[in-house]
Amino acid sequence: MTLPVLELVDLGKVYRGRKGGVQAVKDVSISVGAGEVYGFLGPNGAGKSTTIRMLLGLISPSAGEIHLFGEPLRNNPAVLRRVGSLVDGGAFYPFLSGRKNLEVLARTHGAGADRIDALLEQVGLSDSAKRRVKGYSTGMRQRLGVAAALLGDPDLVILDEPVNGLDAAGIQEMRLLIRSLAADHGKTVFLSSHLLHEVQQVCDRIAIISRGEVIREATIRDLLAADEGLRLQAAPLELARSVIEERWAVEPDGDTILVRATQDEAPEVVRRLVGAGIDIFGLTPERRNLEEVFLSITQEEAADA
Numbered sequence: 001m002t003l004p005v006l007e008l009v010d011l012g013k014v015y016r017g018r019k020g021g022v023q024a025v026k027d028v029s030i031s032v033g034a035g036e037v038y039g040f041l042g043p044n045g046a047g048k049s050t051t052i053r054m055l056l057g058l059i060s061p062s063a064g065e066i067h068l069f070g071e072p073l074r075n076n077p078a079v080l081r082r083v084g085s086l087v088d089g090g091a092f093y094p095f096l097s098g099r100k101n102l103e104v105l106a107r108t109h110g111a112g113a114d115r116i117d118a119l120l121e122q123v124g125l126s127d128s129a130k131r132r133v134k135g136y137s138t139g140m141r142q143r144l145g146v147a148a149a150l151l152g153d154p155d156l157v158i159l160d161e162p163v164n165g166l167d168a169a170g171i172q173e174m175r176l177l178i179r180s181l182a183a184d185h186g187k188t189v190f191l192s193s194h195l196l197h198e199v200q201q202v203c204d205r206i207a208i209i210s211r212g213e214v215i216r217e218a219t220i221r222d223l224l225a226a227d228e229g230l231r232l233q234a235a236p237l238e239l240a241r242s243v244i245e246e247r248w249a250v251e252p253d254g255d256t257i258l259v260r261a262t263q264d265e266a267p268e269v270v271r272r273l274v275g276a277g278i279d280i281f282g283l284t285p286e287r288r289n290l291e292e293v294f295l296s297i298t299q300e301e302a303a304d305a
């Protein structure tokens, strides 16, 4: 088995202040494999930025371990050479062109000067490379930020809220760019977001973080599949319900029932109902999107608290 590119083990952070401590991150353990696009998903204040700052070595953890490419980050900043990041949308000189900004960064970092044209092409900014960043849209700035993150040809790209503040077209461009980083350039991508819809479309796997703790980790596929169901309209409904309940969980909802069965099981649902003399008026697959799943998870959490 290949080593994970990124591994967090029982990671924790307490911010100490005059009035005591704030536990911003607690017992976070996740591992990200090579070539994955991994989403770190949670509402505002959940601890996403704190985690990202720790794994970029900007602040130190209060507990736990960070391993990058199988090596501990602690006392080993050299391992960060293989990491590129976009945090806070990237900071650029507004009166310099996109190209000049990348040249300045390449000089500061001592890497990437020879790759600037290719990077501008990769992020779709070749035509605007000579324009001042001042006139760039938010989406263009974010994409320039991604180009900057790629200057050192990193194996792991960390993007903090990469689609924040973008319009629909900008989101679409960023989504394609992120997917292509993994698919065409072999990068591993770790991104944070509070925009569930975006994460659903761009990530292979996600961790949902709430109040500093990971409350669920799953592939997008599994997460959605777990919440699949079949919406049934039948008569008599009560009889249908008791027949279904012999085999599957049900959620009655007005004059329909949500059967917690997969689409593959639909024929069997039908057979059982027809066998019991029940009339079926409709049976449609229903899939909650990640947003609803996420809301139900965070609401369950809040209710438990």
Ligand SMILES: Nc1ncnc2c1ncn2[C@@H]1O[C@H](COP(=O)(O)OP(=O)(O)OP(=O)(O)O)[C@@H](O)[C@H]1O
Pocket (backbone or CB within 6 Å): 015, 017, 022, 023, 024, 042, 043, 044, 045, 046, 047, 048, 049, 050, 051, 194
């Ligand atoms: N420097 C700091 N000092 C004290 N508390 C902090 C500091 N930075 C963050 N926090 C607190 O830690 C918790 C997690 O914040 P963090 O910024 O990591 O969350 P987030 O998920 O990135 O949210 P957002 O999307 O709003 O930035 C919050 O309660 C926040 O108020």
